[in-house]
Amino acid sequence: MQTNGKFTVAIHICTYMHYSGKELVTSQQIADSVKTNPVVIRRIIAKLREAGIIGSIAGAKGGFFLNKPVEQITLWDIYLAVKENDLFYKPKPNPDCAVGSNLASLVDDSFEAAELSMKGALSNTNISMLNERLEKILNTEDMLSC
Amino acid sequence: MQTNGKFTVAIHICTYMHYSGKELVTSQQIADSVKTNPVVIRRIIAKLREAGIIGSIAGAKGGFFLNKPVEQITLWDIYLAVKENDLFYKPKPNPDCAVGSNLASLVDDSFEAAELSMKGALSNTNISMLNERLEKILNTEDMLSC
DNA sequence: TTAATTGTAACAAATAAAGTTATATAAGCG
């Protein structure tokens, strides 16, 4: 998986939670769908929780739930929630070189603008829409759920 | 460095080549500016060469040169030249799960649109502009070049 | 012919990401 794998898994988590129709899903159930470990899922959910996208209930019969209307959970919200680094690597200054010592400030605006430009594309899609697309695909197939 | 480190270094390479004012620069000179190994530089240049951005001359007194007018080398051109993976991780389908088996096709359009949306921001800036910004900064400072 | 340089393969080291184990905490239920 790449650096951005968390984003994709986070979308998977939200889509799965909505699609399942259950009020509460466990990290184990999600992990089965994603084919990974429950701890990996809980780590990503921790970030989605901080962002107010997911809520959790501890203890027996506990689990996770979507904490906002699915129409209001966009891919951009999820992107921001799980983002850890800037999109592009910020060069470390090399003080011995005119170019190397200033490169970061030269590209900073462009890098920020590029990342922000994705907002438009990613805000267009929300979890409700992903679920609609999914239902449409599944109506034309026979498919097992997990 | 992140996955996108090559992009930043590639910008550094082009900016350095133009700023140096030399007709030919060696991978060693660039490596000193970036603070890395000449082979690392040549690997990135190999991609910039494939994209027609940089040309090379082998042998003694050889080196690299910018193969296009600096006004026509945009950050988007460089991004495409050194890009190896898609911007976002494409989920591997999990055939045992309705969500997991279809997620890739659900997010594909959004992911592609997000990546393409950066074109606007990154096409706005070219190597000539970065050099102008650099000269402006250096005029107000005293700085060593390497 | 020698020295300097690119081009590239092969390998090593470092880094980052993901996966795993372990354990504390919380809550439902008999």
Add this chain to the structure above:
DNA sequence: CGCTTATATAACTTTATTTGTTACAATTAA
């Protein structure tokens, strides 16, 4: 209350990716 199931999170291990290094063939100027 004590057992079971679940989250929360820390610590550690494993794996994968990226970067760095070494080595060497090919090229060209002097």
